[in-house]
Amino acid sequence: MSFPLSRPLRALSVVATLGLALAAQSQAQAFTLTSPDFAEGSTLPQRFEFKGFGCAGDNQSPALRWIGAPAGTQSFAVTMYDPDAPTGSGWWHWSVVNIPASVTELRPDAGAAGGAKLPAGASHVRIDYGVAAWGGACPPEGDVPHRYIFTVHALKVPRLDLPADATAALAGYMINANSLGKATLTARYGRPAAKGKQP
Secondary structure (H helix, E strand, O other): OOOOOOHHHHHHHHHHHHHHHHHHHHHHOOOEEEOOOOOOOOEOOHHHEOEEOOEEOOOOOOOEEEEOOOOOOOEEEEEEEEOOOOOOOOEEEEEEEEEEOOOOEEOOOOOOOOOOOOOOOOEEOEOOOOOOOOOOEOOOOOOOOEEEEEEEEEEOOOOOOOOOOOEHHHHHHHHHHOEEEEEEEEEEEOOOOOOOOOO
16 A cells, blocks of 8 residues: 655655756766876876987877767767977877777777777877877976876767868867867876986
8 A cells, every 4th residue: 555745755756866867867977088007187107208309208109998978979089288388389199080989998009100009990180290190298308297188079970071181280170169078187297307407
């Protein structure tokens, strides 16, 4: 035998149900980017440093994983950007476009030149080192550690129509014009001042 709920109890029940629904919706909508190689706010490991320009890292790109893409996502783009580079416009270290919507990670060293380690259909865009590949961190010696911002962008189109020689800035414009949402992961990296030099 059941008894009808009183009006206050019915109202409380409705509020509780709405609260649970909103909490579930919030969890479902959390678009998150992580890496098994470093945590948010930590120091980027040295193997991701560039090899050249006075830097001597392995110039490998880290593994990246994401979950919670927005509904309607048809492709992804991944970028890595240093806003602290002394250029007046920052420095694009990585730009990958046309990652299929079914993909939720990039493997270690996916940024290798030639694109063989990228998911099928994805491609590199030319970055500020002048190459279509990953270009690792290489801040000036003695600088305060720079921020390296990795971003996965969920896009509303299956492909970006970019020319073969597109710059990372042009790709960034097209990415933002077609964005449904993004998730970021930031690490820091610095190099000590060379002996005998002041920072």
